[in-house]
Amino acid sequence: MKLPIYLDNHATTPLDPRVLEAMMPYFQEQFGNAASRNHAFGWVAEEAVETGRKQIASLIGANAKEIIFTSGATESTNLAIKGVADMYAERGNHIITAATEHKATLDTCKHLEKKGCRVTFLPVMQDGLIDLSMLREAITDKTILVSIMYANNEIGVIQPVAEIGRICKERSVLFHCDAVQAVGKIPVNVLTDNIDLMSISGHKIYGPKGVGALYVRRRNPRVQLTAQIDGGGHERGMRSGTLNVPGIAGLGKACELAQKEMAAESVRMAALRDRLKDKLMSALDETYINGSLEHRLPNNLNISFAYVEGESMLMGINDVAVSSGSACTSATLEPSYVLKALGAGDDLAHSSIRFGIGRFNTEEEIDYTAGKVISVVKKLRELSPLYEMVKEGIDLTKVQWTGH
Amino acid sequence: MAYSDKVLDHYNNPRNVGSLDKADQNVGTGIVGAPECGDVMKLQIKVNDATGIIDEAKFKTFGCGSAIASSSLATEWLKGKTVDEAMAIKNTDIVNELSLPPVKIHCSVLAEDAIKAAINDYKAKGSTRKPAAGVEA
Numbered sequence: 001m002k003l004p005i006y007l008d009n010h011a012t013t014p015l016d017p018r019v020l021e022a023m024m025p026y027f028q029e030q031f032g033n034a035a036s037r038n039h040a041f042g043w044v045a046e047e048a049v050e051t052g053r054k055q056i057a058s059l060i061g062a063n064a065k066e067i068i069f070t071s072g073a074t075e076s077t078n079l080a081i082k083g084v085a086d087m088y089a090e091r092g093n094h095i096i097t098a099a100t101e102h103k104a105t106l107d108t109c110k111h112l113e114k115k116g117c118r119v120t121f122l123p124v125m126q127d128g129l130i131d132l133s134m135l136r137e138a139i140t141d142k143t144i145l146v147s148i149m150y151a152n153n154e155i156g157v158i159q160p161v162a163e164i165g166r167i168c169k170e171r172s173v174l175f176h177c178d179a180v181q182a183v184g185k186i187p188v189n190v191l192t193d194n195i196d197l198m199s200i201s202g203h204k205i206y207g208p209k210g211v212g213a214l215y216v217r218r219r220n221p222r223v224q225l226t227a228q229i230d231g232g233g234h235e236r237g238m239r240s241g242t243l244n245v246p247g248i249a250g251l252g253k254a255c256e257l258a259q260k261e262m263a264a265e266s267v268r269m270a271a272l273r274d275r276l277k278d279k280l281m282s283a284l285d286e287t288y289i290n291g292s293l294e295h296r297l298p299n300n301l302n303i304s305f306a307y308v309e310g311e312s313m314l315m316g317i318n319d320v321a322v323s324s325g326s327a328c329t330s331a332t333l334e335p336s337y338v339l340k341a342l343g344a345g346d347d348l349a350h351s352s353i354r355f356g357i358g359r360f361n362t363e364e365e366i367d368y369t370a371g372k373v374i375s376v377v378k379k380l381r382e383l384s385p386l387y388e389m390v391k392e393g394i395d396l397t398k399v400q401w402t403g404h
Numbered sequence: 405m406a407y408s409d410k411v412l413d414h415y416n417n418p419r420n421v422g423s424l425d426k427a428d429q430n431v432g433t434g435i436v437g438a439p440e441c442g443d444v445m446k447l448q449i450k451v452n453d454a455t456g457i458i459d460e461a462k463f464k465t466f467g468c469g470s471a472i473a474s475s476s477l478a479t480e481w482l483k484g485k486t487v488d489e490a491m492a493i494k495n496t497d498i499v500n501e502l503s504l505p506p507v508k509i510h511c512s513v514l515a516e517d518a519i520k521a522a523i524n525d526y527k528a529k530g531s532t533r534k535p536a537a538g539v540e541a
Contacts, residue, residue, distance in 0.1 A: 309442055311468035315407070315415055327442045328468040333507065335442065346440035383421055383472060385446035385464040386439060401438030402517075 004319040005365045009204075009299060009358030010153050010181060011323065015250070016206035016359070022253035023208065026246035034243045035234060045245045052252025056200065056213055059255040060179075061189035068214045068235045069248055073180045074104040076199035076214035077147075079239060080176040081108045083225030084145045084197070085117055088174075092142035098122040098130050098149075099341040100157075102178055104199075105147050118142070124341050127292035128157035136167055145174045150182035154325065154338040154354055155291030156300025158182065165194025174223060180204050184258030185297055186266060190215055196223050202247060206359055207254030211247030214239075265359060270298035272357050272366050277301055279370035284377055286390075290325075290339055290352060299357040304339075304348040305373075307387040308380040313353060316376030320369045325352035347396075407469060408503040414473035419480050422462040424448040432526025434518045443467030443511070445475045447518035449482055449490070451526055458482050458490060463518075470508040474498050474515035487523055 006014065026048055034049045036042025053064040070076045085095065097109050099121050109119045120138045122130050130148065139146075146168050151158045161177060168175035176197040182188050183198075184205035190198055198215040202208050216238065217223045231240030258265075281287050286306040302325075305313065310326025323329065325336030327350060335349035353373070357366075381387040386396060407415070423446070424431045430451050437444040443466060450460040461479035465472045477498055482490050498504070498512035 307466060309467050309471075312415070312472060315412075315469040326468070346442075350439070350442040383418060383464055384466045385435065385444055386466045388423065388446075388464060396439060401440075401444070402436050402521075 001362070001364050001368065004321055005361075005369060006321045007355050007357060007361065007365070007369060008321045008323055009356035009361075010156075010354065011356065012203045012209065013206045013358050014360060015203075015208060016254065016257060018257060019207050019250045019253045023246040023250040026249050030245075032245075034245055035232065045243075048245055048249045049243055052248040055252035055256045055259075059188075059259045060183060060198065060200075060215060061191045062215050063218065065236075066190075066215055066218050068216055068238050069243055069251075070212045070214055070239055071210055071244070072203075072212040073178065073199040073201035074212075075239075076201075076212050077102070077104040077176070077178055078108050079214055079225060079228050080197040080199060080216075081105065081145065081147055082112065082228050083238070084174055084176070084223075085112050085115075086226035087224050088144040092140075092144045094118045094120070094140055094142040095145045095147065096120045096122060096135065096138050096143060096173075097147045098124060098159075100124050100128060100152055100155075100338045101147065101149055102153055102180070105149070105178055109147070126342055126344070127295070128152060128155050128290075128338075128342055129292060129295060130159060130164075132160060132163055132167065135164065139167070139171050139173055143171070143173050145176060147176040147178070150177050150179040150188060151186070151297050151300075152291070152338060153181050154336060155302045155342075156181070156297035157291040158186065158295045158297065160295075161195070162193045168196075169194045172221075174221075181297060181300075184255065184262065185269075185299060187262070190217070196221070197225075200251075202251040202254060205254045205258055208247050208250040211244050211251045213251065266298045269357050272361060272363065273299060273301050273355075275363065276355060276357075276366050276370055277303075279367070280373060283370075283374045288344070288348060290342060290344065290348070301355040301357070302339075302352060303355075304344070304352045305377045306348065306351055307384045307390065308377055309350050310352055312380055313351075313373070313376055316380065317369070317372045320372055322356075322369075323354045325354070326350045410477075410502050411470055411473040411504070414476040414502070415469040418463075418472060418476045420460075420462050420476065420483075421464065423464065424450055424460060424462050429529050430526070432522040432524070432529070434521025434523075434525060436517045436521055437467070437514055439466065443471045443514060445471065445514050445518040447475060447478060447515075447522045449522050449526060451487060456486050458485050458487065467511065467514075468508070470502070470504055471511040471514060473502055474504075474511045475518060477501060478515045478519055482519065487526065490519060491523055493519055 032041030032045035034045040310324030311328035339349035461482040495512035495516040
């Protein structure tokens with residue numbers, strides 16, 4: 001077993017060697033521009049791009065023509081939301097999203113709010129799921145788009161996407177789904193889920209960074225977007241810019257591998273995740289799983305270890321790469337807005353650790369991690385005045401704190 | 405983020421972890437911070453009545469590594485000081501000693517607040533404190 005151990009697979013995943021192999025020819029020998037229509041260099045590149053398009057489409061139940069390549073899911077999400085807001089401005093200006101969405105969605109919506117759109121940020125229930133009746137009530141005749149993620153990047157909670165898609169279809173509202181964490185991990189199908197636009201990222205599925213895709217439905221309904229990047233008219237005019245051929249070959253290969261291996265891999269992920277969960281929860285009291293365990297990605301575990309602070313835990317488990325919802329680990333010095341949205345209290349957000357299990361993790365690594373986390377939490381609880389107070393029978397909610 | 409060697413040392417080998425008897429007339433207790441803010445420090449001092457010197461200092465901290473290190477360092481510095489000398493400890497002294505980056509300055513502020521809160525608690529007990537043995541009234 002090699003240290004450090006990587007258990008932060010929601011942030012990014014290592015490149016699968018088979019993906020790298022598929023990319024290699026397009027850096028040097030086959031360096032052509034896929035838009036060069038008049039020579040062999042261009043044709044080879046175009047073929048690689050079209051193969052990638054098919055591989056992605058096949059994984060998500062789409063037609064290859066419905067795949068638009070981008071620089072990553074942040075761009076895909078920006079293009080989907082801004083592109084719809086611009087294109088359908090005459091029909092309405094209302095967008096519905098949820099409080100626990102990725103910043104790519106939330107900040108894009110906030111940007112549009114300043115430009116005159118009205119945005120509803122749906123709250124989530126304690127398990128992280130949106131309330132479908134609230135979604136139904138939020139839709140008005142001005143609503144043009146609902147943007148809800150497939151699975152959350154922090155707590156792994158899977159939204160009832162097929163139901164959301166059905167509601168949107170009934171009300172003739174477009175549905176964008178940020179499926180970055182779900183694609184390749186669980187079955188995703190744009191037809192049965194009634195998804196109109198869907199963001200995909202390469203580097204979350206053992207593909208390269210800097211490449212992503214946006215699924216744009218072509219039939220029933222035909223979705224139109226206003227381009228956000230103008231130029232040579234690539235990608236049916238929706239996204240200009242020379243195509244990242246090696247990246248696309250890699251993203252395509254990553255999708256092909258996921259399609260072949262997902263069924264077996266998700267069982268293995270869930271077994272490793274449950275092994276970690278059971279070890280931690282049987283050894284430590286006052287540990288809480290954040291978000292629904294039932295509606296959850298097989299590779300996600302997000303746990304709060306009450307009375308110890310996240311960054312100090314990360315310092316202790318320094319040979320295992322994980323992340324925390326603690327304020328001290330965030331750029332904004334605010335605790336995780338996703339965990340806050342669950343209503344569990346800021347103190348549990350400060351005490352949370354996200355474990356993201358991936359394709360290359362082993363049982364041995366999980367056991368090492370569990371042992372390490374248990375000893376660090378025990379050590380830090382010995383240091384924790386809160387743990388001591390609770391053991392003395394003091395109700396922390398009744399204490400007069402001197403907040404700062 | 406990279407931690408300074410001194411922060412790592414205090415985190416890995418925290419000094420003077422523990423608790424003193426809150427009810428002891430010679431013990432001053434300071435608890436500052438709040439769980440929802442992500443840090444709570446409890447700092448306690450025990451003052452020798454005869455000498456006016458802090459004999460013992462203990463801490464427990466819920467917070468990041470820099471908060472743990474700041475309070476651990478504070479207990480080291482408090483021991484052997486008079487109450488007045490302890491009152492003069494500034495958060496900037498802690499920042500300099502531990503090479504804390506700007507985002508961690510609040511940890512040192514919290515430690516200074518905890519020192520002052522513990523001293524004030526000790527002083528507030530003064531009116532009920534029995535004269536120490538051997539000192540003529």
